[in-house]
Amino acid sequence: MTTELRVLERDQWDLFMGRLERAFGGPQDSPERREGWRRVTEFERSLAVWDGAELVGTAGAFSFRMTVPGGALAEIPGVTMVSVQPTHRRRGVLTSMMRHQMDEFHQRGDAVAVLTASEPAIYGRFGYGVGSSQLAMSVDTGRVTIAGPPGADVDGVRMRVVSPADGREACEAVYAAVVPSRPGMIARGPGWFEKLIADAPGDRDGAGELLCVLAEVGGEVRGYARYSVTSEWDLRGPKGIVNLRDLEALDPVTYAALWRYLAAIDLTSTISTYNRPVDDPLLHLVSDPRRCDQRVRDGLHVRVVDVGGALESRTYTAPVDVVLDVEDAFCPWNAGRWRLTGDTKGASCTRTGDQPDLALTVRELGAAFFGGFSLRAMGAAGLVRELRPGALAEASTAFRVDVEPWLPHGF
Missing domain, CATH: 3.40.630.30 (Gcn5-related N-acetyltransferase (GNAT))
Incomplete structure (x- = not known):
């Protein structure tokens, strides 16, 4: 052929x-x-x-x-x-x-490339590692209550339903403000908003139209949620489903108020969402996390294209000085030893002839890049080899982040 x-x-x-x-x-x-x-x-x-x-x-x-x-x-x-x-x-x-x-x-x-995989087994052979996860939930709002922050006036947040198109400016301003706070989020360029609110009747799978609720405090939009409702009934009455497409907020009170709004929509008993961060604050507000039916799956698959450029592009939670021996058969320009030194202010990653402290493939490096997966855990799986005592704990702590990486929408 x-x-x-x-x-x-x-x-x-x-x-x-x-x-x-x-x-x-x-x-x-x-x-x-x-x-x-x-x-x-x-x-x-x-x-x-x-x-x-x-x-x-x-x-x-x-x-x-x-x-x-x-x-x-x-x-x-x-x-x-x-x-x-x-x-x-x-x-x-x-x-x-x-x-x-x-x-x-x-x-x-x-320095880095990403994808979402139809079948995760495909891309590992090209050096992609799973670098973030996403959480799907089905919240039983008939049995689960959602609390607000202690002492907060959650009911003082005003909710206003608009069309997704009419809410564009306010929603995109909130989204842009949130982007820097979480690794893996995308700054949306031209055309992406229209894709996200696409709502052709033939695509609704039995649900109603896509709606947008704006959460306002003192006349300022502090958060939003876009959702549709699937109407369902049985002999006992209504059991509709709120299909949450996306939700963002600038503060904990607005965040809780949005979830409480969704949970109280008439004629519904479930909030269904297929893509939330695995450390979603909702899990700390619900009365019964077991009735949120949590399911975790892979999100971003990450490929380090240039080791030096990739590791210099991010910061590190703790000081790190480690020599990595990287294996990369598909992109041989990455193979060899790299000295990474960095902290919360920045990093340097350059070629070195020094003795290695850790040995790993570029796939594990991709998995660790956004900070969502632990080098120590990969070491326990035998995928990262510690060549200097203590190096694995040092590097693992430095790579991890305190906010889990998350891709808010597919591409």
């Missing part, structure tokens, strides 16, 4: 998306959502693999600015739209696209 990899042309986009949908089992999006994908597609970073006149592979990347530990925004590409046609599986098509992307990222100076 002879295939050719080329950058996507604009007039090929419909075919590109059609082949992507075919690989995922058929049309996934309404025309409205499809148009949303077109608006944010970066054609110069999108790849198509051809076998003659047949398009057999797709891949793309978005140019994101993402929060890293320490609160800085780093330029990080988000890999997306990856597919291989069933006729061309296990023939090197995916490897060729991953190879092209890694070389392009390296040439552009991107």
Whole structure:
């Protein structure tokens, strides 16, 4: 088989998306959502693999600015739209696209790349490690009460329902203020807001229209939630579901008030949400966490493209001075020994000939990058080898963060 990899042309986009949908089992999006994908597609970073006149592979990347530990925004590409046609599986098509992307990222100076995986087992062989998690919950609001901060006037927060479009300016201002506070969050660029509020009737899966509630204190919007309601009844009465799409707040009182509002919506008995941070403050406010039906799954998959640039882009919770012996067969420019020194103010990571303190692959380095997974735990699994006594505890403490990394929406 002879295939050719080329950058996507604009007039090929419909075919590109059609082949992507075919690989995922058929049309996934309404025309409205499809148009949303077109608006944010970066054609110069999108790849198509051809076998003659047949398009057999797709891949793309978005140019994101993402929060890293320490609160800085780093330029990080988000890999997306990856597919291989069933006729061309296990023939090197995916490897060729991953190879092209890694070389392009390296040439552009991107130090880290991220993706969300349809199947997590796929990307480890290309050096991606699972770097964050997401929490899904189904809160039984008939049995769970939600407290507010002690002494706070939660009922003094005014709630106002608007259309998602009308709430755009206020919601995006709140979101932008929250972004630096949590690693893994994306500073949204043009076109992304429209994608997030896409609400074609054919995409609702039986739910009502998407609504936006603004939480106001003294006339200032301090938080918001976007949600829809699925109406359900049985012989005992209503048991509707509040489908929470996203929720952000600037302070604990507004945060609690939003959850209490959602829990009190008439004719409903459940709040369902599929993507919250694993350290969501709600878990400290509910009367019975067992009746929140918590389920954790992988979120961001992280690939360190340039060891020195990646580890210098973030800060460290505690002082660290460690020599890392990194293995990276797919990107050999990363392989070898790197001395990392850093603290809460910044870091330096350079090549060294000194004796290594820890040995690991680039996959474990990616898993640790945003601070959500412990090097010590990976050491207990045999994936990080301690070569100097004490080095593993030192590095593990320095890499971890006190706010869990989280990707608030997919791409």
